[in-house]
Amino acid sequence: MASTTFRVFRFQPDSGDLESYHQDFSLDHEEKTTVLDALLRIQNEQDGTLAVRYSCRSAICGSCACKVNGKTVLACMTQVEEAKAESGSSTLQVDPIGNFAPIKDLVVDMTSFWEKFKAVKPYLIPDGPAPQKERLVPKAAMEKVAKESACILCAACYSECNSLAADPEFVGPAAFAWGYRFAADERDAQRKNRAKLYSGQHGIWDCTRCMFCNERCPKGVDPRDAIEKLGAIAFQEKVTKDKGARHAKAFLISMRTGGKLNEQLVGGLTDPVGGAFNAPLALRMLQKGKLPASPLTHRVKNRDQVTKLIKNVKETI
Amino acid sequence: MPRQFAYYPGCVAEFSSKELNATTKALAPLLDIELLPMPQATCCGAGDIAEAKPNLYLTLNVRILSEAEEMGADILTICNVCTLNLRRANKMVREDPRLLEQVNGELVNAGARPYRGTIDVTHLLWYLATEEGLSLLEQRGPKGLGGLRVAPYYGCQLLRPSSVMGFEDPDRPQSLERLITALGGEVADYDGKTRCCGFPIILAREEVALRESHVALAGARDAGAQAMVTPCPLCHLAMDAYQRKTEQLMGEEYAMPVLHLPQLIGLALGLPTQTMEFKRHFTSVDEVLQTVGA
Numbered sequence: 275m276a277s278t279t280f281r282v283f284r285f286q287p288d289s290g291d292l293e294s295y296h297q298d299f300s301l302d303h304e305e306k307t308t309v310l311d312a313l314l315r316i317q318n319e320q321d322g323t324l325a326v327r328y329s330c331r332s333a334i335c336g337s338c339a340c341k342v343n344g345k346t347v348l349a350c351m352t353q354v355e356e357a358k359a360e361s362g363s364s365t366l367q368v369d370p371i372g373n374f375a376p377i378k379d380l381v382v383d384m385t386s387f388w389e390k391f392k393a394v395k396p397y398l399i400p401d402g403p404a405p406q407k408e409r410l411v412p413k414a415a416m417e418k419v420a421k422e423s424a425c426i427l428c429a430a431c432y433s434e435c436n437s438l439a440a441d442p443e444f445v446g447p448a449a450f451a452w453g454y455r456f457a458a459d460e461r462d463a464q465r466k467n468r469a470k471l472y473s474g475q476h477g478i479w480d481c482t483r484c485m486f487c488n489e490r491c492p493k494g495v496d497p498r499d500a501i502e503k504l505g506a507i508a509f510q511e512k513v514t515k516d517k518g519a520r521h522a523k524a525f526l527i528s529m530r531t532g533g534k535l536n537e538q539l540v541g542g543l544t545d546p547v548g549g550a551f552n553a554p555l556a557l558r559m560l561q562k563g564k565l566p567a568s569p570l571t572h573r574v575k576n577r578d579q580v581t582k583l584i585k586n587v588k589e590t591i
Numbered sequence: 592m593p594r595q596f597a598y599y600p601g602c603v604a605e606f607s608s609k610e611l612n613a614t615t616k617a618l619a620p621l622l623d624i625e626l627l628p629m630p631q632a633t634c635c636g637a638g639d640i641a642e643a644k645p646n647l648y649l650t651l652n653v654r655i656l657s658e659a660e661e662m663g664a665d666i667l668t669i670c671n672v673c674t675l676n677l678r679r680a681n682k683m684v685r686e687d688p689r690l691l692e693q694v695n696g697e698l699v700n701a702g703a704r705p706y707r708g709t710i711d712v713t714h715l716l717w718y719l720a721t722e723e724g725l726s727l728l729e730q731r732g733p734k735g736l737g738g739l740r741v742a743p744y745y746g747c748q749l750l751r752p753s754s755v756m757g758f759e760d761p762d763r764p765q766s767l768e769r770l771i772t773a774l775g776g777e778v779a780d781y782d783g784k785t786r787c788c789g790f791p792i793i794l795a796r797e798e799v800a801l802r803e804s805h806v807a808l809a810g811a812r813d814a815g816a817q818a819m820v821t822p823c824p825l826c827h828l829a830m831d832a833y834q835r836k837t838e839q840l841m842g843e844e845y846a847m848p849v850l851h852l853p854q855l856i857g858l859a860l861g862l863p864t865q866t867m868e869f870k871r872h873f874t875s876v877d878e879v880l881q882t883v884g885a
């Protein structure tokens with residue numbers, strides 16, 4: 275047997291208390307108890323008002339995502355003793371997932387998450403009449419979207435997304451993983467439209483690449499990689515008007531001209547209009563020697579190899 | 592005999608943040624490191640070329656790895672982004688022989704050397720934050736940081752994804768703390784040290800990016816830090832060059848000097864301040880220099 279103190283986030287506005295707080299519960303439990311089992315035992319044995327969202331208890335439904343000692347996990351696949359050992363603490367603090375407003379205790383309002391999920395059109399939109407029997411897909415084609423198909427919409431990625439914390443309108447990693455899953459499906463006929471849909475304000479180019487989504491995903495979906503692949507699809511479909519896409523294009527031009535990043539070129543090509551409003555900063559950058567005098571100064575040895583690679587390498591997304 | 596590395600400073604340290612490159616080069620002999628130049632190495636492409644042309648991104652990074660392999664030395668970087676991209680490419684081709692064969696086909700067609708997969712990529716922080724590295728610093732007899740209270744700022748891409756980076760726990764990293772303490776500084780701990788500085792989108796989505804860097808700057812300030820230290824030149828630009836803009840947007844003052852990791856080490860080892868080119872910083876480091884007696 276083991277013994278653990280659970281410091282649980284409490285928020286019960288329906289009882290008139292609009293302030294949140296943490297409440298400690300002590301529990302003796304088996305060595306192999308999961309955080310979800312522990313929470314349910316606390317609910318059953320100590321405080322029936324504790325609100326917890328869960329369903330399958332098998333890491334499939336995604337309902338029980340929460341923060342354990344600050345790290346977003348699925349409560350049903352997190353062993354209490356392992357979490358204690360990992361954090362080096364005998365107390366486990368359990369909080370609701372981040373970037374959401376709590377409704378009651380560990381239950382959060384996921385309305386915005388589902389709205390964004392629906393907005394990416396997470397379903398196949400094929401062209402032409404439906405076949406009599408079925409649309410067959412080669413195994414290799416489905417392997418391209420296998421990782422993203424494993425998303426269970428638990429919102430662990432969304433919980434810790436740094437772009438979302440700064441901009442609540444950002445569509446977010448889970449929805450884009452689903453977006454890629456359909457954009458890259460060879461039965462779908464909306465590749466270009468999807469590229470446009472996902473490239474707008476708060477879209478794929480707003481991802482700040484903090485990599486929390488890849489780190490936290492309990493199913494190995496790697497949503498950041500999906501966002502990256504959606505960028506490649508946008509390029510293939512020539513949907514590159516967004517400043518984020520122009521930034522990526524500027525890198526390519528920079529690589530073509532000398533093989534190295536050229537800050538002057540990248541800044542000017544990413545946002546020539548908005549850049550004017552940044553003139554004081556640009557001036558200070560120049561004063562501090564942080565902008566190159568010429569956009570053509572950086573040349574690597576054997577640059578012809580780079581030129582050939584840029585010309586020859588074919589993209590397969 | 593110094594440890595030889597193929598030195599990959601990355602584009603930002605070579606151009607915008609030359610003070611980082613200069614300090615690293617000045618520091619290397621004191622750390623028994625020989626930095627071998629890589630004249631053929633291109634930009635790693637950051638996340639940008641990966642977002643536009645992923646196969647090209649992979650091939651360009653493997654070409655960099657191949658140059659180091661020809662030199663017979665592992666790669667040492669001083670940039671989080673370069674570290675992630677080179678390690679990621681390395682992992683991809685090492686784990687998939689068919690992919691390596693395809694990439695090598697492209698390299699050979701372009702006249703470049705094929706890669707065998709023998710190179711490792713490390714960051715200066717990782718090299719120094721081991722027991723061996725820390726004892727190396729101790730042997731150098733650091734004059735110390737005089738109790739300077741320093742906020743470690745890791746940024747993102749040196750920690751995550753841990754499946755690629757793997758040096759330490761991405762949620763509870765300790766390498767910077769170990770170095771700060773070993774060099775005679777005090778650690779100002781705060782939650783924002785592993786969050787994003789926002790730099791990758793600072794040109795395209797400036798306000799969102801500044802809101803991200805605010806979290807770290809405010810956290811460090813509230814923890815009573817006299818300076819932040821970062822192992823990444825992009826984080827440095829976001830925190831230092833854009834600090835005034837963040838202050839204007841958030842209506843708060845940070846007045847936070849931000850040091851490149853080699854500068855912090857250089858201060859502790861008594862490297863001349865001129866060599867470290869603090870004049871290139873936006874936020875004054877005068878008080879830091881006073882505290883450490885430089």
